[in-house]
Amino acid sequence: MNFFIPLFVAVPLGGAFITAIIGSFAKGFGRYFTSIIFAFLTGLSIYFILHVKGPLIYNVGGWELFEKIPIAIYMILDGLTVYLLLIINLIAFASAFYSISYIKRFTAENHYYTLFCLMTAGMNGVIISGDLFNIYVFLEMAAIASYALVAFEIEKEHLEASFKYQVLGGVSSLFILLSIGFLYWLTSTLNIADVSRLIATEGRRELITFAQVILLCGFGLKAAMIPFHAWLPDAHSSAPSPISSMLSGVLIKAIGAYVILRLFFNMFAITYNISMVITIIGTLSMVIGVLLAIGQWDIKRLLAYHSISQMGYVILGVGIGMLVLSRGGDRAVATLSIAGGLFHLFNHAVFKGLLFLNAGAVEYETGLRDMKRLGGLAAKMPVTTGTSLGASMSISGIPPFNGFFSKLIIIVAAIQAKYYVLSILAVFVSIITLASFLKVQRFTFFNKPAESWDERGIKIREVPFSMCFSMIMLVILCFVLSLLIVPSIRDVVLTPAVNVLVDAGEYTTAVLGY
Amino acid sequence: MIVYILTVFLFLIGLYGVVAKRNLIKIVIGIALMEYSVNLFLILVGYVKGGTAPILSGEVIGKVFVDPLPQAMVLTAIVIGLATTALLLAIAIRIYKKYGTFDIREIKNLKG
Numbered sequence: 001m002n003f004f005i006p007l008f009v010a011v012p013l014g015g016a017f018i019t020a021i022i023g024s025f026a027k028g029f030g031r032y033f034t035s036i037i038f039a040f041l042t043g044l045s046i047y048f049i050l051h052v053k054g055p056l057i058y059n060v061g062g063w064e065l066f067e068k069i070p071i072a073i074y075m076i077l078d079g080l081t082v083y084l085l086l087i088i089n090l091i092a093f094a095s096a097f098y099s100i101s102y103i104k105r106f107t108a109e110n111h112y113y114t115l116f117c118l119m120t121a122g123m124n125g126v127i128i129s130g131d132l133f134n135i136y137v138f139l140e141m142a143a144i145a146s147y148a149l150v151a152f153e154i155e156k157e158h159l160e161a162s163f164k165y166q167v168l169g170g171v172s173s174l175f176i177l178l179s180i181g182f183l184y185w186l187t188s189t190l191n192i193a194d195v196s197r198l199i200a201t202e203g204r205r206e207l208i209t210f211a212q213v214i215l216l217c218g219f220g221l222k223a224a225m226i227p228f229h230a231w232l233p234d235a236h237s238s239a240p241s242p243i244s245s246m247l248s249g250v251l252i253k254a255i256g257a258y259v260i261l262r263l264f265f266n267m268f269a270i271t272y273n274i275s276m277v278i279t280i281i282g283t284l285s286m287v288i289g290v291l292l293a294i295g296q297w298d299i300k301r302l303l304a305y306h307s308i309s310q311m312g313y314v315i316l317g318v319g320i321g322m323l324v325l326s327r328g329g330d331r332a333v334a335t336l337s338i339a340g341g342l343f344h345l346f347n348h349a350v351f352k353g354l355l356f357l358n359a360g361a362v363e364y365e366t367g368l369r370d371m372k373r374l375g376g377l378a379a380k381m382p383v384t385t386g387t388s389l390g391a392s393m394s395i396s397g398i399p400p401f402n403g404f405f406s407k408l409i410i411i412v413a414a415i416q417a418k419y420y421v422l423s424i425l426a427v428f429v430s431i432i433t434l435a436s437f438l439k440v441q442r443f444t445f446f447n448k449p450a451e452s453w454d455e456r457g458i459k460i461r462e463v464p465f466s467m468c469f470s471m472i473m474l475v476i477l478c479f480v481l482s483l484l485i486v487p488s489i490r491d492v493v494l495t496p497a498v499n500v501l502v503d504a505g506e507y508t509t510a511v512l513g514y
Numbered sequence: 515m516i517v518y519i520l521t522v523f524l525f526l527i528g529l530y531g532v533v534a535k536r537n538l539i540k541i542v543i544g545i546a547l548m549e550y551s552v553n554l555f556l557i558l559v560g561y562v563k564g565g566t567a568p569i570l571s572g573e574v575i576g577k578v579f580v581d582p583l584p585q586a587m588v589l590t591a592i593v594i595g596l597a598t599t600a601l602l603l604a605i606a607i608r609i610y611k612k613y614g615t616f617d618i619r620e621i622k623n624l625k626g
Contacts, residue, residue, distance in 0.1 A: 133587055140594045147601055157623045159609045166602050170545045177552050185559045234624045
């Protein structure tokens with residue numbers, strides 16, 4: 001079983017090289033091969049969710065503990081890891097399958113699939129790594145591939161967005177590396193579990209706090225939390241649509257939010273101050289993100305701002321849990337709150353991925369992204385309209401879609417933890433989100449356009465099969481994920497992930513074995 | 515101690531370049547400076563006073579070695595930095611071809 005853990009990195013990484021080589025002889029090879037890779041990895045992560053109890057550890061190189069010091073590079077698969085792997089590979093499969101039709105019109109199709117595989121290999125690597133420097137290496141792998149993919153269409157605005165993204169991404173990576181250097185200075189080890197054990201007894205608290213703050217800046221920039229959000233709307237709206245769906249759906253979670261959770265729960269001891277900072281950042285992102293989204297007329301830009309806002313919900317849910325834990329409050333409330341945050345993380349990946357695919361379908365048929373010039377697509381593109389309606393209801397929290405339940409859990413947890421202001425803000429943001437998506441639906445699909453499509457000489461059809469398939473799959477998931485609220489299903493998928501964060505100290509024991 | 519302070523100083527010079535300069539190439543140079551300072555910091559972390567290169571040969575008892583792990587990390591970080599810088603410069607050149615300028619004040623199609 002442990003042997004299968006590196007496959008999550010090795011398969012997409014090998015796939016990238018095979019695509020690069022074989023794809024240059026056989027045109028269209030990468031198209032199908034990439035989908036097969038991610039279908040396989042999705043299956044593998046579902047298998048792990050169903051059959052694995054407790055953490056699995058794989059030592060790269062097979063080095064055992066030497067005098068209780070971990071020497072090997074660790075790859076760890078626990079509840080949280082498996083949960084994130086499922087999200088990443090599922091969305092990657094949907095995007096890759098969607099790309100089969102979408103990317104056909106570009107010339108460098110082969111490079112696209114190579115970069116796509118590399119990016120996902122990097123994300124999977126960040127998730128399964130149990131070693132600080134390894135996280136940095138995989139993170140850069142995912143980030144550099146995503147820089148190149150943002151600039152994929154090589155027009156003025158794509159290049160500009162990519163440059164902006166690269167400068168801020170580069171600065172954030174250096175902050176992360178500096179912080180890793182600090183932690184190595186303090187502890188002389190890079191293994192997360194070992195660092196956690198050593199800094200618990202470390203006397204120089206102010207240095208640890210300094211490392212924490214730089215780390216939060218670095219990963220905050222990667223996760224595009226406000227005030228570090230400036231690059232996100234440009235980068236996510238300039239990328240090709242399947243890539244936007246990957247970036248917004250999983251990249252900011254995998255290399256931003258996930259690492260924040262993992263390090264601040266399992267590596268550092270939870271302190272009140274840091275929990276407060278994380279909660280405040282989450283709240284700010286939630287509120288300001290949605291306020292910035294209202295005035296947007298470019299569909300993808302609007303969706304990108306909503307990503308900031310929805311990630312705010314995730315961070316807020318987890319932050320409230322941290323606050324409760326740091327005050328030694330009721331563990332049930334903390335569990336509920338963190339469960340809400342992680343549940344919303346999955347939901348956001350699904351509905352935001354779907355919304356970007358919808359925006360891509362609209363752009364594919366009409367060549368337009370400006371909502372003022374769109375309209376009247378509902379009759380001509382029934383699948384796109386239907387799936388987009390489902391996703392919009394899901395993101396604005398209308399029952400029985402998944403977004404309703406996760407937001408409800410976060411709000412209930414905020415009330416139980418006596419943060420009434422935060423719960424009111426969460427409801428308020430949800431209402432503005434609804435308003436904003438009513439606007440999207442009306443102007444894009446249902447409104448009568450200023451001049452009809454025939455007059456403009458554009459013939460609108462439904463998008464090809466592969467694009468329809470991905471969108472329908474994700475809209476079905478929007479319904480099915482509501483079932484995570486049912487206790488028997490929740491115990492299999494969500495509860496192990498939550499327990500990893502709530503019982504933060506057990507990670508060290510499980511990894512080091514003492 | 516003075517070496518550490520100089521490293522931080524180099525980091526801040528790089529950050530200043532990224533934040534204040536308006537030429538794309540100067541921004542890239544700023545990022546490269548930051549990267550060098552972080553690499554230097556990692557090397558300093560692994561340095562042991564009077565240490566020799568950590569190579570096992572002959573007599574090892576009583577010798578003091580420097581920490582080899584940060585050196586391995588720095589090698590990796592340099593390679594990653596090379597990739598980042600190369601991609602940044604490639605994009606900067608493409609921008610110059612499209613816009614005809616390196617000045618970020620004139621490169622602003624995206625806003626809102």
